[in-house]
Amino acid sequence: xxxxxxxxxxxxxxxxxxxxxxxxxxxxxxxxxxxxxxxxxxxxxxxxxxxxxxxxxxxxxxxxxxxxxxxxxxxxxxxxxxxxxxxxxxxxxxxxxxxxxxxxxxxxxxxxxxxxxxxxxxxxxxxxxxxxxxxxxxxxxxxxxxxxxxxxxxxxxxxxxxxxxxxxxxxxxxxxxxxxxxxxxxxxxxxxxxxxxxxxxxxxxxxxxxxxxxxxxxxxxxxxxxxxxxxxxxxxxxxxxxxxxxxxxxxxxxxxxxxxxxxxxxxxxxxxxxxxxxxxxxxxxxxxxxxxxxxxxxxxxxxxxxxxxxxxxxxx
Amino acid sequence: xxxxxxxxxxxxxxxxxxxxxxxxxxxxxxxxxxxxxxxxxxxxxxxxxxxxxxxxxxxxxxxxxxxxxxxxxxxxxxxxxxxxxxxxxxxxxxxxxxxxxxxxxxxxxxxxxxxxxxxxxxxxxxxxxxxxxxxxxxxxxxxxxxxxxxxxxxxxxxxxxxxxxxxxxxxxxxxxxxxxxxxxxxxxxxxxxxxxxxxxxxxxxxxxxxxxxxxxxxxxxxxxxxxxxxxxxxxxxxxxxxxxxxxxxxxxxxxxxxxxxxxxxxxxxxxxxxxxxxxxxxxxxxxxxxxxxxxxxxxxxxxxxxxxxxxxxxxxxxxxxxxxxxxxxxxxxxxxxxxxxxxxxxxxxxxxxxxxxxxxxxxxxxxxxxxxxxxxxxxxxxxxxxxxxxxxxxxxxxxxxxxxxxxxxxxxxxxxxxxxxxxxxxxxxxxxxxxxxxxxxxxxxxxxxxxxxxxxxxxxxxxxxxxxxxxxxxxxxxxxxxxxxxxxxxxxxxxxxxxxxxxxxxxxxxxxxxxxxxxxxxxxxxxxxxxxxxxxxxxxxxxxxxx
Numbered sequence: 001x002x003x004x005x006x007x008x009x010x011x012x013x014x015x016x017x018x019x020x021x022x023x024x025x026x027x028x029x030x031x032x033x034x035x036x037x038x039x040x041x042x043x044x045x046x047x048x049x050x051x052x053x054x055x056x057x058x059x060x061x062x063x064x065x066x067x068x069x070x071x072x073x074x075x076x077x078x079x080x081x082x083x084x085x086x087x088x089x090x091x092x093x094x095x096x097x098x099x100x101x102x103x104x105x106x107x108x109x110x111x112x113x114x115x116x117x118x119x120x121x122x123x124x125x126x127x128x129x130x131x132x133x134x135x136x137x138x139x140x141x142x143x144x145x146x147x148x149x150x151x152x153x154x155x156x157x158x159x160x161x162x163x164x165x166x167x168x169x170x171x172x173x174x175x176x177x178x179x180x181x182x183x184x185x186x187x188x189x190x191x192x193x194x195x196x197x198x199x200x201x202x203x204x205x206x207x208x209x210x211x212x213x214x215x216x217x218x219x220x221x222x223x224x225x226x227x228x229x230x231x232x233x234x235x236x237x238x239x240x241x242x243x244x245x246x247x248x249x250x251x252x253x254x255x256x257x258x259x260x261x262x263x264x265x266x267x268x269x270x271x272x273x274x275x276x277x278x279x280x281x282x283x284x285x286x287x288x289x290x291x292x293x294x295x296x297x298x299x300x301x302x303x304x305x306x307x308x309x310x311x312x313x314x315x316x
Numbered sequence: 317x318x319x320x321x322x323x324x325x326x327x328x329x330x331x332x333x334x335x336x337x338x339x340x341x342x343x344x345x346x347x348x349x350x351x352x353x354x355x356x357x358x359x360x361x362x363x364x365x366x367x368x369x370x371x372x373x374x375x376x377x378x379x380x381x382x383x384x385x386x387x388x389x390x391x392x393x394x395x396x397x398x399x400x401x402x403x404x405x406x407x408x409x410x411x412x413x414x415x416x417x418x419x420x421x422x423x424x425x426x427x428x429x430x431x432x433x434x435x436x437x438x439x440x441x442x443x444x445x446x447x448x449x450x451x452x453x454x455x456x457x458x459x460x461x462x463x464x465x466x467x468x469x470x471x472x473x474x475x476x477x478x479x480x481x482x483x484x485x486x487x488x489x490x491x492x493x494x495x496x497x498x499x500x501x502x503x504x505x506x507x508x509x510x511x512x513x514x515x516x517x518x519x520x521x522x523x524x525x526x527x528x529x530x531x532x533x534x535x536x537x538x539x540x541x542x543x544x545x546x547x548x549x550x551x552x553x554x555x556x557x558x559x560x561x562x563x564x565x566x567x568x569x570x571x572x573x574x575x576x577x578x579x580x581x582x583x584x585x586x587x588x589x590x591x592x593x594x595x596x597x598x599x600x601x602x603x604x605x606x607x608x609x610x611x612x613x614x615x616x617x618x619x620x621x622x623x624x625x626x627x628x629x630x631x632x633x634x635x636x637x638x639x640x641x642x643x644x645x646x647x648x649x650x651x652x653x654x655x656x657x658x659x660x661x662x663x664x665x666x667x668x669x670x671x672x673x674x675x676x677x678x679x680x681x682x683x684x685x686x687x688x689x690x691x692x693x694x695x696x697x698x699x700x701x702x703x704x705x706x707x708x709x710x711x712x713x714x715x716x717x718x719x720x721x722x723x724x725x726x727x728x729x730x731x732x733x734x735x736x737x738x739x740x741x742x743x744x745x746x747x748x749x750x751x752x753x754x755x756x757x758x759x760x761x762x763x764x765x766x767x768x769x770x771x772x773x774x775x776x777x778x779x780x781x782x783x784x785x786x787x788x789x790x791x792x793x794x795x796x797x798x799x800x801x802x803x804x805x806x807x808x809x810x811x812x813x814x815x816x817x818x819x820x821x822x823x824x825x826x827x828x829x830x831x832x833x834x835x836x837x838x839x840x841x842x843x844x845x846x847x848x849x850x851x852x853x854x855x856x857x858x859x860x861x862x863x
Contacts, residue, residue: 087393088400095392143394147434150395151349155403155420 006058006160009203013065015300021068025299027280028069029198030265033256034113034275035060035074036196038105041112042082045101050192052089055159056081057195058202059149065203066152072145073277075106079138080145088157099138104128106274114272163191166211169235173215176224186218187211190249197252205245212237213245243311352423352438355383371443380443383421385436395437402506403439405483413474415441415494415504444494444502445674448563451495452570457672461626464567465663467493469652470501471560476648478503479553484512486534488559490566499666508534512553517647523554525643535559537582538572542590542598543642545583546606554642557651561637568626568634583610590640591617598640629656 018025036057043053060081079102086093105112107128109121130138150157166187170176175183191214194201201210212232219226232242261267269279355372361382362369370383386399406417419440448467451457459467471493478485486508494502514527529549535541541558543551565573574589576582587593592612593601601607619638623631633656636646646654657663 083394087397088404092397144434146394150400151420151422151435151437154349155400156407157400157404158407 004160004165004208005206006158006202007062007156008206009062009065009200011300014200014204017065021070023069023280023284026259026265027283029255030259031069031074031275031280032061032064032198032200033196033259034266035078037113038075038274039078039082040192040196041105042078042098042101045105046082046086046093046097048082048086048091048093051161051163052085052091053082054161054163054192054195055089056085058159058161059085059153059157061200061203063149063152065200067148070277070280072148073141075102075274075276076138076141076145077149078102080142080149083142084146084149084157085159095139095142096135098142099130099135100128102138103130103134108273110273112273113266160207161191162207162210162214163188165207166191166214169211169215173227173231176219176226178219178222178224183215183218183222183224186221187214190214190217193252194249197248198255199248199252201245201248205241208235209237209241209245211235213242213249216242216246217249240311244307247307247310349420349422349437350440352383352421352436355381355421355440357383370438372440374440381418382441382443383438384441385438388434398507399437399439401510405506405509406439409478409481409483411474411477412500413470413502414477415444415502417441441504442496444496444504446495446672447491447504448493448495448501448567449490451672452490452566454672459567459570460661460664462661462664463669464564465657465661466499466666466669467495467501467567468560468564469657469663470666471503471563472648472652474501474503475556475560476652478509479556479648480516482511482513482516483509484530484553485509485556485559487536487539488556488563489536489539490563490572493563497671499664499669514552517553517649519647519649522644522647522650523552523557523642526550526552537579538562538575540579540582541642542583542586542593542601542640543604545579545586546601546604546610548604548642552642553647554645557637557645557647558642560648560651561634564630564634564637565623568623568630584612586640587612587615587617589617589619589622590638591615593640599643601640629654629659632656 018028021028023031039056039060040053043050043056056078060077063077063081079098083093083095083098104110107124109123109125109127111120114121167184170180170184170187191210194210194214205213212235216226216232218224230239232239258264259266265283266275269275354375356375358371358373358380360368361371368385370385372381372383373379374381386396388396403417403420406415410416417439421438421440423436423438425435446454452459475485475488483506485503485506487505488503492503492505494504496502510530512527512530515524517523526548527550530551532544532547532549532551535544535555539559539562541555544555562572562574574582574585576585591597592614593607595602619635620631623634633651633654636654637651639645
């Protein structure tokens with residue numbers, strides 16, 4: 001069973017995340033989301049299978065439960081996790097490729113996180129040219145981060161992804177009598193999107209829960225008729241967990257839109273692209289220091305109560 | 317999640333927050349590494365290309381542990397991939413006969429040091445008193461048949477578990493089998509292990525069919541199966557079973573049974589033992605890439621002859637394990653059902669086994685070093701081994717042989733300096749238990765059951781002075797006569813009719829054996845690893861993601 005479960009974050013770790021650094025929650029979530037997106041973009045450019053990139057996403061989230069976000073450049077942490085996971089997996093990538101891909105994604109020439117309204121940026125190769133010195137510097141940063149990540153996670157690099165489980169579950173449910181491409185695609189979309197969620201669903205739920213929630217959501221979306229019984233119990237998921245996950249997965253889209261909107265953290269930025277530590281420091285300086293932090297436990301409790309209400313409302 | 321159900325059943329659901337607190341996950345779920353200061357380091361146990369091994373005591377639990385230092389080989393690639401794989405695999409495994417990885421410990425370089433210096437990592441495993449190779453080398457240790465059966469069972473159970481979990485060990489050998497004084501045997505060193513694709517072994521169907529290609533540069537030569545020596549790439553779990561056969565023979569005889577000096581020689585002595593391959597005994601062998609150049613002198617194989625004294629049960633199991641045909645070679649599951657384990661004398665229970673003084677390879681080396689420092693007598697046969705013979709890397713001690721846990725295998729330069737210099741053990745280093753008392757004879761008289769195959773052939777001939785290892789049989793002052801006696805005994809013992817050829821190799825094998833024990837007989841691990849790595853690039857030989 002070790003192959004199908006993950007070590008999970010303790011509530012303690014989640015509560016204390018905010019005390020690791022003094023970032024306002026909104027900003028921290030925005031950084032989390034942007035960095036996870038960056039990881040995915042890099043995975044695509046490096047032609048890594050999603051199974052590799054997704055594991056990098058999860059390791060990155062685990063790492064940030066232990067190390068303060070602001071202690072390393074966000075993009076470096078992303079690159080180091082991709083490097084590490086790719087190395088253990090079937091498709092190692094060279095530091096050189098990694099360096100080139102990240103240089104490109106962080107340059108003004110890439111469309112990464114640029115607002116869709118704007119015209120595509122001009123491609124200026126000089127922008128993302130990597131000199132030998134900058135490559136060496138990048139390389140050495142990645143290697144020390146690799147070491148730090150391994151130590152922080154006690155070398156536990158195994159990540160069980162819910163994707164294969166979800167497909168197995170779908171098969172056992174006969175794909176809910178929907179063309180399998182259609183429903184399977186939607187399920188995988190939910191699972192991949194959940195990787196980006198600052199709620200860190202992959203750190204709080206075992207793969208079976210994620211798989212069931214993704215199937216539930218997908219079935220709703222495509223209008224499939226689900227079994228009338230409490231079918232999730234067959235897959236060891238109880239209703240409360242399922243409700244929480246269903247809401248968590250569905251809420252991401254709205255949250256991202258809000259964040260990119262006029263009042264959102266990302267929307268307020270002057271430029272697109274990956275957010276950097278420097279920028280975060282500027283934002284923090286501008287807003288002066290965040291208003292007194294609320295007790296993290298209270299915040300969490302309030303959020304959970306809200307979720308509970310939503311679930312009960314939705315289920316009724 | 318029955319807890320929440322019962323709460324719902326009990327009436328009003330708990331508030332989500334108290335629910336969360338009630339359901340806190342174990343705190344251990346994301347602990348970082350321990351610090352080296354959490355352990356009290358007690359002394360060096362062995363040394364490998366992979367890293368040094370130290371004995372230590374946990375300050376938290378008081379338990380004895382082994383700390384295996386991970387050497388950063390290639391800074392360019394960051395943390396060594398082999399170490400990462402090994403750690404990842406070990407973390408997925410849980411079986412009484414597989415060495416458990418308990419912790420990782422980190423040693424930070426002093427603050428003043430170069431900032432670029434990365435911390436040193438240690439793998440923490442339970443301390444095991446012996447490795448099988450060291451134990452067999454300990455002259456005061458004699459294995460009984462129930463004991464051998466007990467170890468074999470444990471070895472096969474561990475291997476069955478590995479194979480059922482789609483893992484090839486790929487470095488099966490006595491030095492990688494650890495034994496503690498509670499009689500437990502554990503398989504260690506997963507540095508060459510990897511996941512394999514395809515069916516797991518099924519009862520009665522051997523290792524099954526290979527599904528894809530892997531690198532054939534695996535397994536220490538003495539334990540390497542004929543199909544790998546002939547460069548089969550689509551190999552199966554059967555390669556590990558061949559190694560089990562070699563280990564089995566080694567336990568019976570008391571020393572490695574197939575000690576080839578080159579890949580070609582290894583095949584030759586395999587054919588001596590198992591017969592030359594034919595289309596019946598090894599279907600498809602002629603199509604193997606390495607078989608094209610082979611035209612072995614036909615012979616029958618002397619396995620029955622050589623192991624006659626151990627009884628038909630042992631011979632029959634050995635034949636199954638050392639089958640040339642990798643497709644019909646017995647698998648671990650079936651081997652456990654073999655009558656050998658069901659006929660008297662029955663396998664001992666681990667707790668019934670005697671305990672021994674610690675034996676690790678390092679002890680052996682120190683011992684040999686001390687002897688090697690003594691002037692060799694110009695005595696003994698010259699067994700011509702041309703300089704070409706060792707071109708094949710066995711001088712390079714960095715072979716796969718070297719990385720197991722309590723085993724020493726330092727790089728050739730330090731090994732040589734050690735051998736030439738013959739330094740006394742540093743005060744903090746251990747002196748092997750059975751050499752501490754200088755009054756003890758270095759070699760005990762032949763054990764009572766000497767003729768019974770507990771042939772503790774003298775070890776230590778030619779302890780490592782490179783130039784003359786193969787050309788003299790050193791005689792060490794006061795125990796020289798005994799050694800010689802032993803040697804003659806040894807010869808006589810082996811001089812069965814079927815053994816003629818072996819006899820020719822006798823001296824060479826023995827002198828070679830000792831030295832090679834402390835330096836690996838074969839392929840430099842680095843080279844191996846690099847090739848492994850190269851193969852890891854697309855189309856890749858890397859491990860699939862263990863799930």
